[in-house]
Amino acid sequence: MKLNKIFKNTLLVISAGIILTACATKKEVSTTKEAPKKEEPKKEEVTKIEKIAGQMQGDVYVGTDSVKYLADGVADRVFFATNESILTTASRETLRAQAAWLRENSNITIVLEGHADERGTREYNLALGERRANSAKDYLMTYGISSDRITVISYGKERPVDSGSNPLAWSKNRRSVTVKAN
């Protein structure tokens, strides 16, 4: 749904851009200097929106802005859709890489930190963060990581990584982060 909306917006902006360009071309006859000025910001907007669309799939964040790494190529976090704690295909891939790395480094224990975005009530979000971190925990366990090595903590909406009030920021904040505990 969200993707559709963003896609539509992108289309709208692109078509607006085309119309503007068309106008500009007409105007160019009278004022050559003004035309490129009007064109430029529109172009920027198009690329910006495409970038956002590229960073989200549905309303799940797929970019790498806030991601850190447990080891070479092993991302530390997975992202969730609004109100969801289901792991996406990309999240499962990330967690399998984490599990492989944890199997190789069997002395390492981890904390799974579950988070929610700011668009929910505080107490429900605490529970939701716990549920998200447990989704990650369950998956790591099916790939051979003992529950003894995993601690779960929920921060609800208390520790966002992005302080923005917009869909992209919220998508970065709906996350479970795997942190080395020792």
Next chain:
Amino acid sequence: MLKKIVFSIILFFPINALALIEVDITRGNLDPLPLAVSPLSIDEVSRKKFEQILENENIGSEISLIVENNLRTSGLFNPLDKNAFLQAPEIANLKPRFEDWNLIKAQALITGKVNFVNDKLRVEFRLWDVLAAKEMMALAFTTVPTNWRRVGHIISDKVYERLTGEKGYFDTRIIYVAEEGPKTLRIKKLAIMDQDGANNKFLTLGNELVLTPRFNPTSQMVTYLSYFKNMPRVYLLDIETGTQEVVGDFPGMTFAPRFSPDGKKIIMSFAKDGKSDIYTMNLENRLVERITNHPSIDTSPSYSPDGKYITFNSDRSGYQQIYVMRSDGSNVRRISFGNGLYGTPVWSPRGDLIAFTKLHKGKFYIGVMRTDGKGERLLTENYYQEAPSWSPNGRVLIFYRETKTNSKGEGFSAKLWSIDLTGYNERLIKTETDASDPSWSSLLSN
């Protein structure tokens, strides 16, 4: 400061006359009653004594200002401009010239007198019906001088009760979370203040994250969530002694605590393995009882005032909705069926309503519904607001509101607000820092 202080109250005259003044409390601030709060008169010796002790130039005027401010913020009264008063305070307190007060359109008049007696503060006040030219009430209080603000609040409560027929809510305190710092790394401290924002005091240092403090309705105890040692747990804090202890021995996160109406139990959520259920702990025998057992998230429990029912938040239907069950966990039924998500249900101290937060189409609402879920009324809409807490008389809700940030993530703030049950009289409650998670105490006196 936090010690319980005994007020000696002397009734001068029996109150049995039928109230002639009527305040319409069903409509909020549409037609507030005009009244005059005459500064309390004070003799020169007493004034100097109190100036010495309290560093307060004229405690008589100060107390009357507290009364005036309380009555104004209730939205039900319109205290008139003191510059228009014709009669001097000391004479008015003896025998008001009612025609003078009638002239400025005051329907009620409050007068009084302050004395320094045996190192104590003695305050008497009288409430007059101007139109009927009659005294409605006369009371005197004796207390330690440092308690002078509370005297103002108690007078306000007495006047409010006499004129509306309902208990007041002015001699109360609010516990809340004081916030500072960037949104990504907020520093949060427990703080407490008088209902009017005075006497603000921080109860924790901000070393660990603290959330959702709630008053015990019967004592000076508070329950809250602390991330002490990075383990989110429900704690119990005695605000008189400062002692605190963890509640129960749970192998995971406990959160969303609240007291039972008799103050003897704490009800809360316990989260484990991705599911949150509701538990109670009896504070006398420390017994823990499980109330719900469901794979969903069950949280934000709140007792009915008779202790027989619990309202709570659950996503067992797929999304956050409000439910009611018996206090033993039986007979669970969903009561919210409107469009959108519902959270933070809180049972009114009067028992007839449940206040809640609603999220619908990207907006947050504070609203009330009857306990069967019918008669939903949304009182206020905003970008983000939640966590209503009732005034002890069930007439006013206090909650917090957060602002939307700009594209750079700037411009964030969190503030406390109050609104009448009627949906009128929305007010910002001034706090020294940003603030959230307010909880209203019971009346401190009587």
